[in-house]
């Protein structure tokens with residue numbers, strides 16, 4: 001036995017393996033199709049960006065930015081700095097870079113702080129600005145797929161590297177029809193995947209003005225102060241840092257207290273209330289079913305007005321399979337022109353878990369007919385190569401064993417791989433020009449020419 005230490009995937013990361021990856025591919029293919037039909041184009045943004053992009057967009061006080069980002073200096077000079085601990089003189093930290101002067105050598109180190117993306121909305125807005133997309137026909141409709149990184153406590157449905165499928169609509173108008181169509185697209189995506197039992201929760205959290213959300217938050221805060229003693233420590237802390245997040249609490253003993261708190265719907269300004277009413281009317285027009293949830297506040301700072309979440313079955317406590325909302329003003333906050341925006345991100349890991357729990361088989365997602373070629377003798381191998389090429393070109397999956405196997409062993413292997421047919425190629429087949437096709441389920445055999453074989457398989 002080897003004494004070398006084995007490597008393991010980092011906590012919270014995992015390998016996605018076949019056959020499950022077939023289900024991932026089919027989900028992603030469905031996203032390409034459904035989003036494409038609604039006029040969305042795919043955007044691919046970098047995996048890492050300046051830390052400050054996320055800090056500014058998502059918010060410095062959010063859990064994501066304050067404790068969950070994987071950040072590092074570029075160039076990666078941590079070690080050099082650590083070696084110099086005690087001799088470092090000036091640390092000069094600007095927004096997204098820091099420079100450090102070493103007392104002894106008088107050398108300076110400069111680095112930019114980067115982070116693995118914890119989400120992609122900030123990056124899409126950055127890309128919108130950087131690529132002058134405001135000059136394109138508006139609104140610009142984009143979608144993306146890929147890994148995100150958050151250092152959360154891993155559990156079922158929660159990982160440190162996880163995958164999102166998201167979409168964003170950016171442009172000059174905040175018409176409620178945009179919100180409604182985005183949600184219609186989202187629900188038709190889930191319907192296309194046959195994911196039943198999802199519920200769409202919606203809310204409006206207004207905009208940040210005294211006569212709207214800011215006024216509400218002040219009122220909420222003063223009501224929370226009155227019941228502070230009865231709340232758990234997390235909620236007590238949030239009264240100061242982010243009172244809205246208290247509404248997210250799942251603690252049982254806090255539920256009756258939260259039920260009696262003031263509701264944001266009663267404190268929206270006229271414009272935000274009218275916007276919300278219109279969003280609901282347009283959802284009804286499109287036949288999109290939803291549930292109003294006044295406690296839905298979301299954990300990222302950029303949201304305003306429409307917010308939503310989708311809950312799926314079979315996921316335990318991590319049951320939010322999608323979250324999103326409107327974020328007018330975010331592009332401006334990142335240095336771009338005044339722009340309205342709305343979007344969502346689906347947690348693909350959770351979506352797959354939910355599909356598997358609902359009994360969808362990974363094999364069913366992609367399996368075309370598998371044909372196993374049982375060849376015997378070097379002459380037959382040459383024919384087997386040609387047969388494999390022809391069958392693959394015709395769209396069949398073909399397993400061509402790299403080394404010769406005894407007949408019985410070959411059939412056993414074919415069975416294990418889930419092949420429905422074995423194509424048997426030996427001296428007899430070569431001599432007669434007729435190949436033997438064996439149906440593995442019942443053991444029946446038939447002789448077919450190459451052309452007849454193709455026609456037969458195509459008809460199955």
Ligand code: HAM
Pocket residue numbers: 118119120121150152157158159160162163164166167168300320321322323324325326327342343344345346347348349350
């Ligand atoms: P979010 O709610 O932070 O929103 O994430 C969206 C979804 O990603 C969640 O509902 C969940 O399914 C999945 N997710 C989040 N964290 C994890 C994790 N650690 N492990 C597995 N899945 C996870 C956003 O990210 C926003 N950018 C969505 C958005 C787009 N809003 C507007 N546009």
